[in-house]
Amino acid sequence: MKKFIKANFADLILVFFLILILLGGLVKPFINPISLLASENRYANKLPKITMNNIMKESTHDKINLALGDQLPLATKIKKAYIVLRGNVFLREARLISNAAKDQYIPLFDVSLLNGRLVYKPLDFSLYKKDLDKMILKYNKIIKNNRNQKYYFYLVTQDVLVDFNNKPYPVKEYLLKGLETSNVDTFNIESFNDFKNKFYSTDHHWNNIGQYEGYREILKLLNLKDKPAIVSSSNCNNYLSGSKAQKLGGSYVLKEKICYEEYELPNYQISVEGKSINYGDAIFNQSENKITNYGSIYGWDYGQIIYTNNDSVRNNNLLIVADSMSNSINKLLANHFKNTHIIDVRHYKRVYGKKFEVNEYAKSHNINDILILGTGYYFINEDL
Amino acid sequence: MTFNGLTFIFWFLPIFFFLYYLIKDQRIRNILLLIGSLFFYAWGEPVYILLMLIITVLTYIIGLLINKFDKQKKYSMKKTMLLLSILMIIGALGFYKYSDFFILNINQIFNAKIKLLDLPLPLGISFYSFQILTYIFDLYMNKIKVQKNIFYLLLYVSLFPKIMVGPIVKYSSIEKQLYNQNITFDDVVYGIKRFIVGLAKKVIIANQMAMIANNIYDNNLSSAGTFGIWLAAFAYALQIYYDFSGYSDMAIGIGRMLGFNFTENFNFPYIAKSITDFWRRWHISLSTWFRDYIYIPLGGNRVTKLKWIRNIFVVWMLTGFWHGANWNYIIWGLYFAIILLFEKLFFQKYLDKSPSFVKWIYSFILILIGWVIFRNEDINVMFMVLKMMFSWSSTNLVEFVQAYPDAFYYSIFFIPAIIFMVPTIKICEKQKTTFKNIIYNGMLLMLFVLSIMFLLSSTYTPFVYFKF
Numbered sequence: 064m065k066k067f068i069k070a071n072f073a074d075l076i077l078v079f080f081l082i083l084i085l086l087g088g089l090v091k092p093f094i095n096p097i098s099l100l101a102s103e104n105r106y107a108n109k110l111p112k113i114t115m116n117n118i119m120k121e122s123t124h125d126k127i128n129l130a131l132g133d134q135l136p137l138a139t140k141i142k143k144a145y146i147v148l149r150g151n152v153f154l155r156e157a158r159l160i161s162n163a164a165k166d167q168y169i170p171l172f173d174v175s176l177l178n179g180r181l182v183y184k185p186l187d188f189s190l191y192k193k194d195l196d197k198m199i200l201k202y203n204k205i206i207k208n209n210r211n212q213k214y215y216f217y218l219v220t221q222d223v224l225v226d227f228n229n230k231p232y233p234v235k236e237y238l239l240k241g242l243e244t245s246n247v248d249t250f251n252i253e254s255f256n257d258f259k260n261k262f263y264s265t266d267h268h269w270n271n272i273g274q275y276e277g278y279r280e281i282l283k284l285l286n287l288k289d290k291p292a293i294v295s296s297s298n299c300n301n302y303l304s305g306s307k308a309q310k311l312g313g314s315y316v317l318k319e320k321i322c323y324e325e326y327e328l329p330n331y332q333i334s335v336e337g338k339s340i341n342y343g344d345a346i347f348n349q350s351e352n353k354i355t356n357y358g359s360i361y362g363w364d365y366g367q368i369i370y371t372n373n374d375s376v377r378n379n380n381l382l383i384v385a386d387s388m389s390n391s392i393n394k395l396l397a398n399h400f401k402n403t404h405i406i407d408v409r410h411y412k413r414v415y416g417k418k419f420e421v422n423e424y425a426k427s428h429n430i431n432d433i434l435i436l437g438t439g440y441y442f443i444n445e446d447l
Numbered sequence: 448m449t450f451n452g453l454t455f456i457f458w459f460l461p462i463f464f465f466l467y468y469l470i471k472d473q474r475i476r477n478i479l480l481l482i483g484s485l486f487f488y489a490w491g492e493p494v495y496i497l498l499m500l501i502i503t504v505l506t507y508i509i510g511l512l513i514n515k516f517d518k519q520k521k522y523s524m525k526k527t528m529l530l531l532s533i534l535m536i537i538g539a540l541g542f543y544k545y546s547d548f549f550i551l552n553i554n555q556i557f558n559a560k561i562k563l564l565d566l567p568l569p570l571g572i573s574f575y576s577f578q579i580l581t582y583i584f585d586l587y588m589n590k591i592k593v594q595k596n597i598f599y600l601l602l603y604v605s606l607f608p609k610i611m612v613g614p615i616v617k618y619s620s621i622e623k624q625l626y627n628q629n630i631t632f633d634d635v636v637y638g639i640k641r642f643i644v645g646l647a648k649k650v651i652i653a654n655q656m657a658m659i660a661n662n663i664y665d666n667n668l669s670s671a672g673t674f675g676i677w678l679a680a681f682a683y684a685l686q687i688y689y690d691f692s693g694y695s696d697m698a699i700g701i702g703r704m705l706g707f708n709f710t711e712n713f714n715f716p717y718i719a720k721s722i723t724d725f726w727r728r729w730h731i732s733l734s735t736w737f738r739d740y741i742y743i744p745l746g747g748n749r750v751t752k753l754k755w756i757r758n759i760f761v762v763w764m765l766t767g768f769w770h771g772a773n774w775n776y777i778i779w780g781l782y783f784a785i786i787l788l789f790e791k792l793f794f795q796k797y798l799d800k801s802p803s804f805v806k807w808i809y810s811f812i813l814i815l816i817g818w819v820i821f822r823n824e825d826i827n828v829m830f831m832v833l834k835m836m837f838s839w840s841s842t843n844l845v846e847f848v849q850a851y852p853d854a855f856y857y858s859i860f861f862i863p864a865i866i867f868m869v870p871t872i873k874i875c876e877k878q879k880t881t882f883k884n885i886i887y888n889g890m891l892l893m894l895f896v897l898s899i900m901f902l903l904s905s906t907y908t909p910f911v912y913f914k915f
Contacts, residue, residue, distance in 0.1 A: 071636070078639065081639060084895070132903055132905070152856075
């Protein structure tokens with residue numbers, strides 16, 4: 064035996080570790096399977112119930128494969144390592160090309176590099192208009208059926224609606240032409256530099272400069288002559304790694320500076336999906352090397368958020384139907400109303416089990432003004 | 448089930464081998480092997496497993512009859528049985544694989560409107576059909592004894608390491624191992640190492656080469672330029688080599704772990720210095736099959752020159768047709784027939800005198816052209832690609848990246864693909880000291896983990912805006 068071990072020592076080590084890996088893979092999915100994959104922002108796949116009826120079905124095999132992909136020992140870490148490795152290598156390759164190719168979009172997975180900065184490639188505007196046309200019909204119908212509240216539309220133009228090598232798409236003109244209201248405005252990007260100034264690089268959201276500009280424009284759109292909220296303090300850190308960075312491998316590939324501004328605002332009562340909790344309180348620790356993102360600073364998306372401003376001089380109520388763009392300016396807008404309701408239709412149905420009916424909601428909550436606020440994608444979301 | 452699936456690696460492999468090595472009784476072990484093989488096949492092909500079983504049962508009966516008529520010296524009946532079995536096996540293969548090809552051609556030639564059958568191709572049918580035929584042919588030629596126990600014939604046909612993608616293992620080569628699998632520790636270790644190498648070839652290299660080739664071929668080729676077209680051809684050549692040889696490595700490795708010695712299927716084909724040499728190194732089990740069961744029975748080269756040329760054309764046309772039901776595969780087969788004849792009749796003597804590098808370049812370019820024919824089922828596209836390969840047009844790097852981003856980014860994988868295209872691994876395997884062996888095995892272990900990493904990466908599907 065000793066002789067055998069001595070002669071085959073290297074091979075025995077190989078076999079031992081291989082058995083260890085395979086056994087781990089065999090047993091782990093059954094013992095305490097993980098439910099949540101934080102690194103992928105989703106629920107983990109779990110092994111399906113295997114019965115004699117489904118054991119030979121392709122769907123069962125697919126589910127098993129997906130479950131193993133999530134539940135194997137160190138699966139999350141291994142996947143992350145691969146994505147980070149790939150992201151780093153490919154980003155380096157892309158930057159080399161992007162630096163040499165001025166003003167040209169260099170594709171990199173689902174995003175692109177333009178002059179070294181992460182951007183989304185512009186959508187085909189003719190196709191986008193087709194989707195928007197459908198929604199304009201829908202909006203007009205909603206406006207027509209409701210003469211008690213005023214409707215306002217504010218579209219946040221992002222890189223997907225701007226071809227930086229050409230003119231920005233005439234989205235505002237198109238909305239004004241189609242919608243049966245003149246209460247329409249868009250957050251514009253005038254140039255690539257303007258875009259760099261108002262949006263994050265690693266994330267698709269507007270930054271503190273863009274948010275504040277948007278907020279002031281919305282005040283004008285709503286015909287409010289009030290003074291805008293004033294900045295009281297500002298905190299910055301260098302650990303933002305947003306949605307665009309996620310596509311490349313997340314925080315380990317790209318990070319940037321993010322600044323969060325405190326404003327002089329009243330104390331609100333905030334209800335999130337019926338529960339009284341703090342919302343949009345920045346988890347923002349400058350001293351720690353913590354990766355942060357838009358949601359953790361300004362608040363995540365929910366089906367319903369209600370701000371009650373007891374200090375309000377006005378008794379009007381505002382309904383904002385919006386995507387995550389509004390998260391950063393909800394509290395600023397809430398300053399000008401008694402009650403501010405924020406509905407994200409993408410989550411409303413999940414929470415309340417029914418489709419969101421804007422006019423019905425406005426009537427039952429004594430809403431005075433309705434603001435549709437979001438990105439180009441949100442404006443064509445059929446759940447609206 | 449495929450060897451490079453997580454289910455196979457983390458479920459089937461450990462459970463099956465644990466039981467297989469636990470059982471000492473050879474008969475029970477064989478029963479387990481048969482059950483495991485049928486389960487493995489049925490996992491991917493729950494319906495057409497019946498077809499495989501029926502063909503095996505009928506082959507078994509015909510085999511008994513061939514043996515009986517041989518003993519009774521009823522040679523015409525014996526021949527009839529042989530023809531019947533060929534008709535049955537090739538008939539099934541033809542029906543499932545080639546029906547639509549023939550219908551399409553009949554429709555085109557006679558302007559007919561016969562509806563296509565659109566049949567799914569039963570998994571591994573091309574491989575197991577040819578393996579069953581080796582039993583029948585060798586039995587007919589009295590090279591082997593008749594198999595009187597259907598269990599062993601079924602075990603031979605369904606043996607899971609080789610049923611899907613080969614190698615095409617002759618019945619005669621593993622007949623004895625069907626009864627008794629002598630497994631040593633060295634066999635197990637060799638099998639494990641071979642499996643890891645095969646898995647890495649498939650998931651680390653072949654899949655990335657596929658990204659490059661598909662990205663170029665499946666998009667508008669106008670931005671590719673001459674460089675891009677050659678890059679795609681090279682990537683596809685590497686894809687098909689690493690894919691197929693990787694699978695063969697895994698099959699041979701698992702076979703060895705089970706106590707079977709399967710035929711080698713590849714021997715570094717891209718270092719070949721002539722096309723004749725290439726076909727001695729590429730898909731060896733298929734080339735051997737055609738040589739033994741078609742070329743030699745037709746007379747091989749021991750006939751008149753004209754008949755010999757005919758034999759070559761027949762064999763290569765069939766080789767092409769075996770690969771797929773489309774004209775490009777036939778053209779591909781005939782393309783090699785012409786080159787092989789050209790080499791054998793005129794060129795080999797000049798080639799022998801040429802420097803090694805010239806011989807390699809000559810072979811490799813012809814092989815690449817062959818793969819372009821093989822890859823493009825649309826004949827018009829095929830000719831267009833070939834034309835683009837030989838008419839110069841420059842490639843703008845930025846336009847290339849914009850049009851084929853995957854081809855650009857994944858090009859980094861050409862480095863390992865080229866390194867392991869030559870016998871690097873054989874050099875590594877020669878290390879003998881314990882220390883060097885530990886290093887080598889450690890590298891293999893890392894290769895395995897890296898392969899799992901690539902496999903797992905396909906399940907990385909983040910939802911960026913999802914809220915917990």
